[in-house]
Amino acid sequence: MAANLKPGTTKARILDTTAELFMRYGYTGTGLKQIVADANAPFGSLYHHFPGGKQELGVEVIHRSGAMYLELVLGVFDAAPDIVTGVHDCFAGAAEVLRATDYADACPIETVALEVASTNEPLREATAEVFESWIEGATEKFRAAGIDDSTARELSISVIALLEGAFVLARASRATEALDAAGKTAAAAVEAALRR
Amino acid sequence: MAANLKPGTTKARILDTTAELFMRYGYTGTGLKQIVADANAPFGSLYHHFPGGKQELGVEVIHRSGAMYLELVLGVFDAAPDIVTGVHDCFAGAAEVLRATDYADACPIETVALEVASTNEPLREATAEVFESWIEGATEKFRAAGIDDSTARELSISVIALLEGAFVLARASRATEALDAAGKTAAAAVEAALRR
């Protein structure tokens, strides 16, 4: 966990920089030299804070980014008057961020998840844990709105899949049409579950 | 296009091998040395057939894999008695392939699409073209079933996003739960569009 870690420290700068680079260039596409350069950190510090090297850094970044993103999305949910609006706002917000960052900042771990799924067990497990935490977080919200357990979980998985899938299409096409369409479908799926 | 290309030739072997490696290891994660080794091809042949190097090879692999996958999915669609069953069968078939290949063979271009979206324009455009061809192919099927144009396109995007997103979750968790859930949601979305 990246708890009680003072912001602005070398370690925090390395983690934040790495998270950003992972979003844009992926795991294999991000070099350690580039990380320390962008983070204004000396190379030695990297291996001091992460003796396990790139893999240990990657695991920590995934957990950290995953936790931050969960909080961000739950915040959007809590600010909305109901869960249908909440889901809609998540997709709309994601579209806005994507446009503002020239289609770079989408999901912080999606690219890494696909890259490492067949090559690096510790990293794969980290991404699986993050996705599971997102699913559980969303399931809790849907259950609280009166949707039964099994439906709530299926719905959570589908909404997250819609978001992740739309990110791929949106980044490839450099357009937010996919996020708009997926957002509509996600909201409709939630409405249908509520009516059941 | 990879039309009229005899199978078994050096060029075809290179293309097929590269496509498989891209699925498992992504674009940056796949080395040219590994490609020629796996394809049983000499290094010189690679640059003879693809003077533009890795990028030209990548573009051709993306177009080729994209066209093959489109045909595969349309085949599943045509074999089904109706489009709701067709969509369901696509997700079920994908789950089966994933299980059979130890969660390696999902979408042939998704990983590459995310990797190159912010780093390589020609490759990014190739992935965007493939996704657009898939969207148009699905839209045509839905329109043929009586769904209006704009709804059909939104539905196509959503179904593809569900599939791509489920691939990420399934490969990360090494389980097909996400494909099952996304498949149910996709089928429900198609049913809803038909009832409109």
Next chain:
DNA sequence: GAGAAACTAGATAGATCGCTCTAGCTGGTA
């Protein structure tokens, strides 16, 4: 203020990256 621990700093090793280069081989045509 002394000593230990934490951290910074960067040169460098060894492997691998994409790519270029020159030869040699093969099959079809004159």
Next chain:
DNA sequence: TACCAGCTAGAGCGATCTATCTAGTTTCTC
């Protein structure tokens, strides 16, 4: 047979990759 593309074959280049190593600096504790 002579020739010429098309293709095969792989050595090797400069750059870059992750990781290790030693040394210097700062910060905290007693």
